[in-house]
Amino acid sequence: xxxxxxxxxxxxxxxxxxxxxxxxxxxxxxxxxxxxxxxxxxxxxxxxxxxxxxxxxxxxxxxxxxxxxxxxxxxxxxxxxxxxxxxxxxxxxxxxxxxxxxxxxxxxxxxxxxxxxxxxxxxxxxxxxxxxxxxxxxxxxxxxxxxxxxxxxxxxxxxxxxxxxxxxxxxxxxxxxxxxxxxxxxxxxxxxxxxxxxxxxxxxxxxxxxxxxxxxxxxxxxxxxxxxxxxxxxxxxxxxxxxxxxxxxxxxxxxxxxxxxxxxxxxxxxxxxxxxxxxxxxxxxxxxxxxxxxxxxxxxxxxxxxxxxxxxxxxxxxxxxxxxxxxxxxxxxxxxxxxxxxxxxxxxxxxxxxxxxxxxxxxxxxxxxxxxxxxxxxxxxxxxxxxxxxxxxxxxxxxxxxxxxxxxxxxxx
Amino acid sequence: xxxxxxxxxxxxxxxxxxxxxxxxxxxxxxxxxxxxxxxxxxxxxxxxxxxxxxxxxxxxxxxxxxxxxxxxxxxxxxxxxxxxxxxxxx
Ligand SMILES: Cc1cc2nc3c(=O)[nH]c(=O)nc-3n(C[C@H](O)[C@H](O)[C@H](O)COP(=O)(O)OP(=O)(O)OC[C@H]3O[C@@H](n4cnc5c(N)ncnc54)[C@H](O)[C@@H]3O)c2cc1C
Numbered sequence: 001x002x003x004x005x006x007x008x009x010x011x012x013x014x015x016x017x018x019x020x021x022x023x024x025x026x027x028x029x030x031x032x033x034x035x036x037x038x039x040x041x042x043x044x045x046x047x048x049x050x051x052x053x054x055x056x057x058x059x060x061x062x063x064x065x066x067x068x069x070x071x072x073x074x075x076x077x078x079x080x081x082x083x084x085x086x087x088x089x090x091x092x093x094x095x096x097x098x099x100x101x102x103x104x105x106x107x108x109x110x111x112x113x114x115x116x117x118x119x120x121x122x123x124x125x126x127x128x129x130x131x132x133x134x135x136x137x138x139x140x141x142x143x144x145x146x147x148x149x150x151x152x153x154x155x156x157x158x159x160x161x162x163x164x165x166x167x168x169x170x171x172x173x174x175x176x177x178x179x180x181x182x183x184x185x186x187x188x189x190x191x192x193x194x195x196x197x198x199x200x201x202x203x204x205x206x207x208x209x210x211x212x213x214x215x216x217x218x219x220x221x222x223x224x225x226x227x228x229x230x231x232x233x234x235x236x237x238x239x240x241x242x243x244x245x246x247x248x249x250x251x252x253x254x255x256x257x258x259x260x261x262x263x264x265x266x267x268x269x270x271x272x273x274x275x276x277x278x279x280x281x282x283x284x285x286x287x288x289x290x291x292x293x294x295x296x297x298x299x300x301x302x303x304x305x306x307x308x309x310x311x312x313x314x315x316x317x318x319x320x321x322x323x324x325x326x327x328x329x330x331x332x333x334x335x336x337x338x339x340x341x342x343x344x345x346x347x348x349x350x351x352x353x354x355x356x357x358x359x360x361x362x363x364x365x366x367x368x369x370x371x372x373x374x375x376x377x378x379x380x381x382x383x384x385x386x387x388x389x390x391x392x393x394x395x396x397x398x399x400x401x402x403x404x405x406x407x408x409x410x411x412x413x
Numbered sequence: 414x415x416x417x418x419x420x421x422x423x424x425x426x427x428x429x430x431x432x433x434x435x436x437x438x439x440x441x442x443x444x445x446x447x448x449x450x451x452x453x454x455x456x457x458x459x460x461x462x463x464x465x466x467x468x469x470x471x472x473x474x475x476x477x478x479x480x481x482x483x484x485x486x487x488x489x490x491x492x493x494x495x496x497x498x499x500x501x502x503x
Contacts, residue, residue: 239459250455253483298432301461301484308414308428341455397455398448 019190021199026225030058033218033227035205035241036234037061038070039185040358043373045192052381055196062204066185069235072335074258074292075181076271077367078115080142080173082131082407085391087138094175096370106187108179113270115176116153120165120276128171131407141174156268158322165276176271184369208244215355231356236336238359247350249359250397251338255296256363257309259332263287279316291317305332337362342402347392348385356380420493421475433467436478
């Protein structure tokens with residue numbers, strides 16, 4: 001690799017290499033159609049092609065590859081959840097991330113920076129202690145830390161009794177990390193395309209044809225394609241696409257916003273989150289401070305940004321890091337997130353025999369990209385639900401078995 | 414600042430209001446099954462387009478209905494609950 005890189009660097013012309021499928025007409029039939037080419041759709045295609053030899057696959061997106069929430073998230077990767085089902089699932093994903101650059105032969109810029117969540121109340125300390133114990137029991141590194149340890153971990157943080165909500169303790173998650181979100185979807189898509197999967201961008205699914213209890217074809221703005229199976233991985237558009245297949249989902253689409261400052265010299269290493277102030281902050285390796293928080297107050301299929309959110313995120317950030325007062329904001333944006341009532345995904349079988357769901361990723365789905373790709377691929381290839389995702393089936397709502405993931409409030413990701 | 418017209422309090426900042434979910438007629442308890450209730454509670458349509466929703470003016474605890482376009486974020490009209498009895502809504 002380094003030699004190839006050296007030769008490329010010296011070539012002077014820097015020739016571009018094609019990474020994905022050239023645009024060509026859709027075939028009449030595919031064994032599998034994947035609706036949505038975000039990180040999740042691309043990962044499903046990759047694991048199917050590489051490990052299950054299923055390659056007659058079309059990966060369709062109404063926009064461009066990874067232009068949805070995959071392009072818009074703040075790239076927090078962690079596994080310090082609260083339910084057993086959640087911790088086990090995200091723990092596997094964090095492990096897959098650790099080796100993802102090698103797996104894909106594509107640098108996803110994984111950085112193990114750790115995550116610090118702040119408690120400003122007694123009840124938060126109680127819930128952190130609970131989370132830490134559940135995490136340790138399941139092999140995830142989490143511990144309750146005192147104010148002195150917080151000072152050592154993040155000396156830049158304002159720790160003062162004068163603060164409106166003084167910091168009382170923290171949950172330190174050494175496994176917390178971040179990676180380049182775009183690289184993740186590009187790496188998966190390149191790996192899938194090189195094994196025969198066809199990526200079709202600007203291809204919007206507009207209808208789903210069924211016969212009996214089966215999907216037979218998918219209608220798009222570029223014509224109809226027949227398929228042996230189909231899976232939807234469309235995040236904010238989950239309800240809209242499921243409706244085409246006659247399926248109702250317990251999902252609401254809410255905007256989630258984030259913003260970023262100009263780059264500054266490196267001074268903040270871990271990711272810092274305060275559920276109480278509805279804000280989280282980290283500094284990217286380029287130097288920008290990324291700031292995110294809670295969801296918008298009401299559902300919307302729109303990615304507009306609001307001044308209300310900018311004000312509240314800025315105010316909360318300055319409570320924690322007053323030195324950012326003069327920082328200039330570069331951008332603010334939103335994504336449409338597919339929120340579930342129990343903050344857990346909806347994965348696996350649907351009421352139709354050959355139609356699969358990869359939905360309900362809300363504000364937490366970037367970290368799940370590798371494990372959801374791997375488990376969904378297993379399920380599509382074998383027809384069996386892997387144990388790891390069985391708790392997340394759509395049936396749970398009918399069986400009163402919701403997975404109440406209180407470790408996933410929108411403010412902590 | 415986005416404004417919403419409250420049928421009781423008039424034009425107010427949208428931050429004074431709380432969203433209360435899609436409007437659906439409640440199933441008849443005499444005739445419905447457990448699954449009907451589960452669907453009533455969890456399985457909303459989550460429409461991309463014009464919807465009828467519950468909203469509450471938080472300061473006065475006043476519940477009313479609003480018709481909103483969930484793509485453009487335009488509030489088309491707001492109405493007191495009593496209006497529902499006059500015109501059947503789907
Ligand atoms: C501001 C923000 C911050 C976030 N921060 C984090 C974080 O720190 N950590 C974390 O784990 N998660 C985070 N998330 C959540 C995370 O981004 C998502 O859960 C995840 O990216 C979902 O991936 P996906 O591939 O399912 O969806 P997407 O990347 O949204 O891909 C879905 C694709 O489907 C396509 N599509 C939709 N409808 C159709 C159709 N009819 N036909 C064809 N294609 C269609 C879209 O164009 C889109 O490209 C955040 C989200 C936002 C918005």
